[in-house]
Amino acid sequence: MGGKEVELISKRPKIGITANPNLVTKRTVFLTHYYKRGVLRESLLHIEGHAHYGQVKNNYLNTSFLYRDDFHGAESLLGCIWQIELPNRNIEFFDLGGNLKRHTCNKHSEEGEFYIPSYWHICPVCYDPANAKFGSS
Numbered sequence: 001m002g003g004k005e006v007e008l009i010s011k012r013p014k015i016g017i018t019a020n021p022n023l024v025t026k027r028t029v030f031l032t033h034y035y036k037r038g039v040l041r042e043s044l045l046h047i048e049g050h051a052h053y054g055q056v057k058n059n060y061l062n063t064s065f066l067y068r069d070d071f072h073g074a075e076s077l078l079g080c081i082w083q084i085e086l087p088n089r090n091i092e093f094f095d096l097g098g099n100l101k102r103h104t105c106n107k108h109s110e111e112g113e114f115y116i117p118s119y120w121h122i123c124p125v126c127y128d129p130a131n132a133k134f135g136s137s
Contacts, residue, residue: 038133
């Protein structure tokens with residue numbers, strides 16, 4: 001690595017990544033499979049991968065799935081990937097197989113945007129109110 005590259009890297013703001021909620025600050029990405037106590041709003045970005053749908057609101061991202069196999073009897077499905085630019089939290093969604101759609105529910109607008117299989121007709125919170133991350137149904 002040349003001197004200029006090292007110089008530029010050292011000037012970038014430092015951002016931490018942790019799975020420990022006790023270490024979260026406004027400069028930390030909280031990365032976990034599932035956090036049952038809600039969204040850590042004090043984090044720079046809270047990323048989960050538990051649900052089989054994507055969800056974005058403020059500093060929260062559920063990444064949905066890259067690929068769903070047919071292990072449980074459902075048809076296999078190619079999912080999505082996300083591009084995240086930090087520290088400004090620009091989040092971009094890429095549907096890999098053309099099988100997903102962006103969905104905002106009129107009844108649950110406080111939940112942000114969902115990224116769901118194109119054959120789903122209701123949002124995940126309409127389907128199961130326990131899926132609410134930001135409000136209650």
